[in-house]
Amino acid sequence: MNLFDMQCFTQRMIQCTEMRSEDLSKVDDIFRDLPGVSAIKSIEIYRDMYQTRVFDTLLDDFPRILKLMGDERFDHLAQSYIKAFPSKSYTLEDMGQDFALFLEQSKQERLVIDLAKLEWAVALSFRYPLVVMPGCFNDLQVALAEGDDVALELNPRCHVLDLDPSLLDFCEWLEQHETFPEIKQAVTPLAVPHLVYQSSRQVFELKLTQAESWFLESFRKAAPMGPIVDGLLERFPSDESQGIINTFGAWIESGVLLPILIK
Amino acid sequence: MKKGFHDLGIGAGLRHPHFRDIMETAPNIPWFEALTENYLATEGYPKDCLMEIADRYPIALHGVSMSVGSHDSLDLNYIKKLKKMIGEIHPVAVSDHLCWTGVIGINTHDLLPMPYTDEALIHCIRRVRQIQDELGVQILLENPSSYLAFKGSVWEEAAFLNTLAIESGCGILLDINNVYVSSKNFGFDPKSYLKHISPDLVGYMHIAGHSHREGYILDSHVGPIPSEVLKLYHETIKTIGPRPTIVEWDEDIPELSVLMKEIENVKRTIPTGKATADSERMRDESF
Numbered sequence A: 001m002n003l004f005d006m007q008c009f010t011q012r013m014i015q016c017t018e019m020r021s022e023d024l025s026k027v028d029d030i031f032r033d034l035p036g037v038s039a040i041k042s043i044e045i046y047r048d049m050y051q052t053r054v055f056d057t058l059l060d061d062f063p064r065i066l067k068l069m070g071d072e073r074f075d076h077l078a079q080s081y082i083k084a085f086p087s088k089s090y091t092l093e094d095m096g097q098d099f100a101l102f103l104e105q106s107k108q109e110r111l112v113i114d115l116a117k118l119e120w121a122v123a124l125s126f127r128y129p130l131v132v133m134p135g136c137f138n139d140l141q142v143a144l145a146e147g148d149d150v151a152l153e154l155n156p157r158c159h160v161l162d163l164d165p166s167l168l169d170f171c172e173w174l175e176q177h178e179t180f181p182e183i184k185q186a187v188t189p190l191a192v193p194h195l196v197y198q199s200s201r202q203v204f205e206l207k208l209t210q211a212e213s214w215f216l217e218s219f220r221k222a223a224p225m226g227p228i229v230d231g232l233l234e235r236f237p238s239d240e241s242q243g244i245i246n247t248f249g250a251w252i253e254s255g256v257l258l259p260i261l262i263k
Numbered sequence B: 001m002k003k004g005f006h007d008l009g010i011g012a013g014l015r016h017p018h019f020r021d022i023m024e025t026a027p028n029i030p031w032f033e034a035l036t037e038n039y040l041a042t043e044g045y046p047k048d049c050l051m052e053i054a055d056r057y058p059i060a061l062h063g064v065s066m067s068v069g070s071h072d073s074l075d076l077n078y079i080k081k082l083k084k085m086i087g088e089i090h091p092v093a094v095s096d097h098l099c100w101t102g103v104i105g106i107n108t109h110d111l112l113p114m115p116y117t118d119e120a121l122i123h124c125i126r127r128v129r130q131i132q133d134e135l136g137v138q139i140l141l142e143n144p145s146s147y148l149a150f151k152g153s154v155w156e157e158a159a160f161l162n163t164l165a166i167e168s169g170c171g172i173l174l175d176i177n178n179v180y181v182s183s184k185n186f187g188f189d190p191k192s193y194l195k196h197i198s199p200d201l202v203g204y205m206h207i208a209g210h211s212h213r214e215g216y217i218l219d220s221h222v223g224p225i226p227s228e229v230l231k232l233y234h235e236t237i238k239t240i241g242p243r244p245t246i247v248e249w250d251e252d253i254p255e256l257s258v259l260m261k262e263i264e265n266v267k268r269t270i271p272t273g274k275a276t277a278d279s280e281r282m283r284d285e286s287f
């Protein structure tokens, strides 16, 4: 057997979930038993390591999907995903890049697909320099109360679950909050379809104030976000500004966030 | 490899949980080995830390995705990124493994063992030459740990690796724990393995811990380093002379202070001055 055939067979054995009977005898033909383990067990060792490695990567990247679906459903989905979209990248960090697409193709609920997009956007944003993650909903209250006129909004087709602080806390806050009733109306126990985001408030607000006229002008012209981000980086080279812009840049590129004007 | 590389002593694998400590306390560790792939796809925090640490310490780049033995054509996108990184970091050494990671465009992200055949050897020699030409630097290949043996193999792994290094011009990264792990899994004498490796080809070494499983030993890189591996390390150095060495600790990664104690522990196993002088004489005699 030549190198190519040996590698193809070995790889197929490592990636499959179950060996067929003809595979079992071929394993015995190609590999030898070791003192402590049979050839078949040898393959199983590699298969287990493969499964663990890719599963752990998906778990790291999609913790909220796991929470939403539970261990068993997630395992099943992940299993089918790695079969349908085996890694073709030199880095495991790309393992989750087609997960949302896979969920879409396998006709999962809209909510799950959007959440996968959101989680992948989060994972991607860590690859940008000086990332500052958005996440604290309490800042939203302040931002709205002070009447910012530019903000970033979640794509209405995206849903947010259980971010930090928990959705329950967020719903409670919305209960007490009167200034943005349309958000309150839209809230369901699982989904917040229309939501304004704010990062570390002072920093982001400061940058928006500085950027205001240029930012507004760009939005009015509906400029694609890539040049907006590039432009901001040129104009505001401070580390924090770059971090925030890059974070949002990643989110916007993924389609989770939309730039909007608040009237 | 860079000038002065041979005297670097015992360093450590650079791991994410230690970034802050290293940058803030500048610990007395002579060099680090960074896992290439952790920094190739990012311009974010890890890359920043690596750049900062590389300003203060010698760094080796150690990869897992070169896939030297794969039948597929070389991933030039990967090589291009690696070359760029070499230009940024100016590593003291660039290494990967004697293995393949996938075929027909797929990556299993594992260091899969090669069938040690003539065909594979010729393939690897061509491949390493191509990689070194593309990168413009010599690479070192690490002996893998493995749990799988091809019936078609006609070469001993050590002889295969040694011939590959001679013919392609690459160096050898000798992982003492891997020699130990494979010797137990395959049932050979680790000293006979080392006899096949020409000391002159060994650029640096790895040392790490492992875990016992039912019927085999797993190269888990969980520390501390077991005494039998330290003993093999000691004997190797006694024979081929000291080499720069990296302590690899990847599972249950401890505090930096614990890792530093482990480095001290490894240092203590290095034969004393006289023994080292002996080793210089013995160096040519090999095992």
Ligand SMILES: [Fe+2]
Pocket: B142, B175, B178, B206, B248
């Ligand atoms: Fe190693």
